[in-house]
Amino acid sequence: MKYAILGDIHSNLEALTAVLADAKEQAVTHYACVGDVVGYNANPVECVNLVREASPTVVRGNHDHYCSHDDNLSGFHPLAADAVDWTRKQLPEEMRLYLRKLKLVGMLESFTLVHSTLDMPEMWGYVFDKLEAEAHFHYQTTNVCFFGHTHVPLAFEKSDSVRCGLYTRIQVARGKKYFINVGSVGQPRDGDPRAAYAIYDLIRNQVELRRVGYDFRITQKKILDAGLPGRVAARLAVGR
Template identity: 60%
Template sequence: MTRYAIIADIHANLEAFKVVLEDIKAQNCTHVVCLGDVVGYGANPKECLDIVREMKIPCIKGNHDEMCSVDKNLEGFNPYAAEAIMWTRDQLTEDDRQWLRDLKYQRLIANFTIVHATLDLPHQWGYVFDKLMAAASFTYQNTPVCFFGHTHVPLAFIRDSVVRGGTYSKFKVEPGKKYFVNVGSIGQPRDNDPRAAYVVYDLDENTIELRRLEYDIPTAQKKILAAGLPARLAERLAYGK
């Protein structure tokens, strides 16, 4: 049995991450991989990063991972994200920051690919919300399945003769097609559903299933406010926006 838990965009939300890890065990997953943005936005960057490192979860670099690990200026980031990045930098050790700096932008895992944003320009952090944007990544996709994150919105794009796309709960991977699948976000969902999201990819059954889980949002919110982070970052968790 080979079952991969595909997680993304934890964003320092320890409450959501713990619930997902429990569900991963309950789902009898044999492997876990992470699509980046372990840190940023939330109040527990060090704790979440420690878990990923201790579990030796294969991980790729997200834009928040990148910016929290270097001292670049934050031009182009919204003020809430920028404030959280500045705060997060101070929570991480130099060893943590080096670990984040060393992450690759994309990786091959078993017979599938993982990337944080796009396959065409993975280091430029483009957002894939529609078929046109997905088509650019399909051009560079050399495996039947590629998982991505970054948008915090779970969508599956399929290329056979044309590119199709939409929301999903569970589907079968069919031969001869390519799949570019967003697994949603653990720590800050943005599809109007506040529940933590991740995907189980069963390589024996060839199925991809989206899992949604309730977690202790009030505690995560209180921690964000107690850390002096922008209230907006706490408020949005309740709405999944």
């Protein structure tokens, strides 16, 4: 059994289509999503439809939350707020209701899904270091937990202490806990513009980070044509 774990798709249809094609080539059997299907880019409806078709297990990210509610956006970065406001107007009410009802935490087989952290997931905290991961591990009951939110594929491993680092492949060992960021499908921020996702092979107990190229110029044109901020389009070329 092989799971493709996707996250931070952010309405990037070209990246999502490329990732789904790659996952099929890798003989993936199941799909799951750590949230933020929408936001930033120009194809929210199409991306929600594709994710719903691929996976019944999706957790809610902060952009999913704010795009499906009418909450005040005063605390948001202006770029993100502009995109949220635009996305709210694109989504039909049925789709907003779907996003609104997504759970903050999901359980599948022997692993957990969360967008940000199990330490108060509704606060959308960012996990970049070992101290923040330690707070999360206090609440993790499964061997493996996948997350997103930072758009940076980092892995944290806990045994007697917490270790942190970049990864391409992880052999999951008994007696340890793993908190693994799957990177971003639609807006990478680690300096690599290729779409990122992870494959979890439950038979081999192995997690692999996948990078998939796509024509981001198409996505950029859609962003600009929609009147979304030019900086949102520009960052796709550099992965920042």
